[in-house]
Amino acid sequence: MSDHVDAVVATVRGWDGVTVAPHRFGGQEFKLDQVEIGHVHTGGLVDIPFTRAIREQLVAENRAQPHHILPDTGWISFTMRAPADVEAVLDLLRLSYLQKRLARSRRDAAQQAALMGEFEALSLSPELRALVA
Numbered sequence: 001m002s003d004h005v006d007a008v009v010a011t012v013r014g015w016d017g018v019t020v021a022p023h024r025f026g027g028q029e030f031k032l033d034q035v036e037i038g039h040v041h042t043g044g045l046v047d048i049p050f051t052r053a054i055r056e057q058l059v060a061e062n063r064a065q066p067h068h069i070l071p072d073t074g075w076i077s078f079t080m081r082a083p084a085d086v087e088a089v090l091d092l093l094r095l096s097y098l099q100k101r102l103a104r105s106r107r108d109a110a111q112q113a114a115l116m117g118e119f120e121a122l123s124l125s126p127e128l129r130a131l132v133a
Contacts (some may be wrong), residue, residue, distance in 0.1 A: 004080040008040050008089055015097055026053035026081055030093065033104075047087050047097045047118040049073075054131050063126060064092060098122075099132055 005027070012030045013020045020036070023029040027041035034099035038048035047067060050058065058064040059076065078089055090110045098118055105111040119132060 002042070004044055004083065004086050004089075005040050005042060007086050008046070008093070009078075011090055012037075012097075013094055015094075015102075018097070026094075030097075032097060032100050035100050038093050038098055044085075046078045046080065047094070048078070048092050049075050050096060050099070051131070054099070054128065055092055056094075057125070057128050057131060058092070061128070063088070084087075094118075095122060095128075095132070102132070 009028050012018055012024040017032050019031050019074060020028050020032070023041070025041065027039055027045075029039040030037045034097045039091055040046045045068070048064075055064070055066070055074045055076050059066055064076035064078050066077070067073060068077045076092070078085070078092060080086060080120060098115055102112065105115060111123060116133070119129065124132070
C-alpha cells in the first residue's frame with residue numbers, strides 16, 4: 001500500500017503551487033496556497049474536499065464514497081486497494097486542485113481557458129463538467 005501512497009505524493013508534489021506537509025491525523029496533506037486540496041493517510045485512505053454538489057455527483061458516479069467521518073459534507077473518501085486506484089485518486093485530486101485554481105483565476109480569462117482545457121483531460125461526465133464550469 002505504501003507504494004500507492006508514495007506514487008500519489010510524488011505526483012501531487014510536482015503540481016504548480018502545491019505544498020506537501022504531514023497531516024494532523026497521519027499521512028500527507030496537499031495544499032494550494034493555504035487551501036487543502038486533499039490528503040492521503042498512510043494506509044491508502046484519501047480524503048478530498050469538494051462542494052456538496054460535486055461530492056454528490058462523484059458518489060452517484062461511483063467515483064468516490066462520502067467521507068468516512070463527515071458524510072454530510074462536501075468531502076469524499078477513496079480507499080486505494082490496487083495499482084489502478086492510484087490513477088483514480090490522482091484524477092480526483094486533480095479535480096480538486098483545478099477547481100481551486102479556477103476559483104482563484106476569475107479575473108484572468110487566459111488562465112481560466114487553460115484550466116478549462118485541463119478539466120477536459122479528466123474525462124468528466126457532462127454532469128460534473130456543468131458543476132465545475
